[in-house]
Amino acid sequence: MQSLRATRRPAATRTRERILDASLAMFNAFGEPNVSTNHIADETGISPGNLYYHFRSKDDIVEQLFASYEARIDEALLLPTTRAPNLEDLWLQLHLLFEAIGSYRFLHRDLVDILTRNRRVRIRFARILDRASISATSLLRALVETGVLHAREEDLPPLVENAIALVTFWVGYDTVRSGHFNGHANDPLLGMRRVIALLAPFLDATARAHFERLAAAYGA
């Protein structure tokens, strides 16, 4: 059922959103390099000419989708400002990150190719990684200060780098490992397990048990 707001929206805006929705679904299902603007127009039920009235090129569509992805990632990277972050905050951050990545998995599947072809997206993605690095370092440092994570200050940079590499290439790794795209990219918990395994040697038994309880509560 369409909402009142949707029915009042101008037709051009609705078409534009339908193009973006169809593009995201097709990119995720088949991989961005395998979907042309003609496929997208077909799927949206419009002519290729109409599609080009809304978007200059497929790259233009990718950039619009990237903006929504970036907003989701930035929301996931937010840390509490009025208290020290704790294990639940780490859990939540990872959960939101892997959910956002699952929703826009086409981007992570062909990341290098997409970034190579689109300079603006490349620059914005590099900045996201910088922000992720700052956020993850703050979070881990707070966990060290509150005695939850037993790591030295010099352990943090390589730990953060490996965490970022594992998160960024989780979709790629899962695809290669499971032998098919969309293997488990929609299950945030499987991606989270990779990062939690990375942190595990720095956690004491209490913190590990805490993670196990969170995993059980989330149905893992």
Place this chain on the structure above:
Amino acid sequence: MQSLRATRRPAATRTRERILDASLAMFNAFGEPNVSTNHIADETGISPGNLYYHFRSKDDIVEQLFASYEARIDEALLLPTTRAPNLEDLWLQLHLLFEAIGSYRFLHRDLVDILTRNRRVRIRFARILDRASISATSLLRALVETGVLHAREEDLPPLVENAIALVTFWVGYDTVRSGHFNGHANDPLLGMRRVIALLAPFLDATARAHFERLAAAYGA
């Protein structure tokens, strides 16, 4: 200067090898999706028709290059059979792996896309990961048994999975992080550092110092 052996080789074999060499160099420099058979024919100084006499398609070239890559990886995965493997064996294995990956970095740069398009390469790559998993588990288990690695048996599977993910996507991570392809993909030590950071919390001070000496000896 051409070797005596090369000059005696039949012309067709020499052309075939020149096509493969040119393809590898161009794939590595520009990314496989961005290089066509026409580009390769141009670079080899032959006609497109002559190229198709030697290879049915670009995928056929990719498969031939993949066979050489697979042989290099399998060589890197060999472990000593007459004695327990030690830290130097781990170092050597990682060094050979990252050298092979650097030589065929085009494959790792667009891994998901290449594997999706080529079923035979996909199956063979999945088997390489299985063999890598077995080899890495044997090696780490031996290090645990000789008291070098302080890990429990249940720590090994997630450790091996994360190591394989970091090695497989090292080229992708480096490209995204450095903002340009061929960033540091040719420097095995930078990739090795990612895996050594992963193992570090399980190593005692002596083993860590040992790795530092190895890194210094290799000019890191």
